[in-house]
Amino acid sequence: MMDWTDRHCRVFHRQMTRRARLYSEMVTTGAVIHGEREKLLGFSPQEQPLALQLGGSDPSDLAKAARIGEGFGYDEINLNVGCPSDRVQNGRFGACLMAEPALVGECVAAMKAAVSVPVTVKCRIGIDDQDPGEALHTLTQTLVAAGVDAVIVHARKAWLKGLSPRENREIPPLDYPLVYRLKQAFPRLPVVINGGITTLDDADQHLAHVDGVMLGRAAYHQPELLLDVDRRLFGQNNPHDDASAALDACVPYIESQLARGVRLSAITRHLLGLFAGRPGARSFRRHLADRAVKEGAGCEIVREAMAFVSRSDEEMAARVNAA
Structure with a gap:
């Protein structure tokens, strides 16, 4: 999450769970290619397993940024196709790319050709007037053809016109069954569900239908819910008792x-x-x-x-x- 999951946050969360995969803040391709890389991408080895989330829409730039991220040691490169903020839309990345599935496929294919680590995509179930079932299925078909290693689906539509980023996290209704059906339609594709999940009991219920669960603001605002992740979800000892x-x-x-x-x-x-x-x-x-x-x-x-x-x-x- 931008401005939240920086390296200090991740080191802290890693004391709660050794097994959960952590994600970086979204970093634009321009910043990765032209910016101060150590400041933007540097991390402590104890943070791993760790994914780098990129924002961008140019296949060549995404391939370059992914290669740089792999060189820093990230375990996964994730393309953000879900953020609804105005700043992201103005840069032609994030959730607005849900309207351009062919371009997203080109981006993923370029990234896959550039790195050996997994390439994943985080998306919404649709945007604006799109039919969520059609939009999500079409995007996923394109991603599978491009070789994507997993999709992470925030189970809400994003309204790019008329709702703020905060409202887009709360107002559009959650549609978990749609994500479950996506997994049924693409049984070989790892599908991770996100949105409105606030407890490990919730996570357990979702894991009966999909391959993984992503926690965002709930984990940030109530980090103690991560304390029992390793025992509950991975069958291993927790790193600390409290x-x-x-x-x-x-x-x-x-x-x-x-x-x-x-x-x-x-x-x-x-x-x-x-x-x-x-x-x-x-x-x-x-x-x-x-x-x-x-x-x-x-x-x-x-x-x-x-x-x-x-x-x-x-x-x-x-x-x-x-x-």
Whole structure:
């Protein structure tokens, strides 16, 4: 997600799950080819498995950007055909490409010819006045012919005229059965479902019909739901038992980034969803929001914020024992 799933966010989420595949922010082909690549594409090995999401519509440029991404070590190259923002539409990429399935197929074919890692596409079920069943099926047929390795489907239509990006995440109705039918129509194609999925119980239900589930804002705003992903969905031990242990494991990374001149607030802005609903969570968020932005703020701010939650846990336990 643009401006959200940067390298600091991904390192934090990786403490919750070792197995789930993480995705970069969407990066345009122009930025990859002509921009500061290390800043845009650099990541820590601990973030893997990791996919690079590209935005673009020129097959040659996408092939170049995909090759660069593979060179950086990304495990997958993903083409965004689902983002509805005005900025994306003006660049002729994102969800507006749902209206040009042949071009998307050319883009995928060029990327497949350029790299050896999987090439995937994230899309909507349709846009504007398109019939979702026809639009999604036509696009998928074209992608399969181009050699796509998987499709990730946000199970909502995107209205490019009349709805804001936020409204496009909430107003168009979800149509999960349509995505299930897509999997039935293309049984050999890995199909991943996205949109409105907020719990691992939801994910379990979808996995009876499709091959994978993508979590977006739910995982960002409530990162603790990732804590049990490895055990529930992959049959393996979770990396940490609770959010406090996961955050403790991030401390060496935070210290290393501070030593490189990264501001603490650039990292802690991704931590504010932790401990939601628990005693001390509000004080945790307030402390980070108030203190991490100050010049020279160090890792002690994170430890102080964590203490609000630990103290509340101890107080709660004391009340239970007293009762």
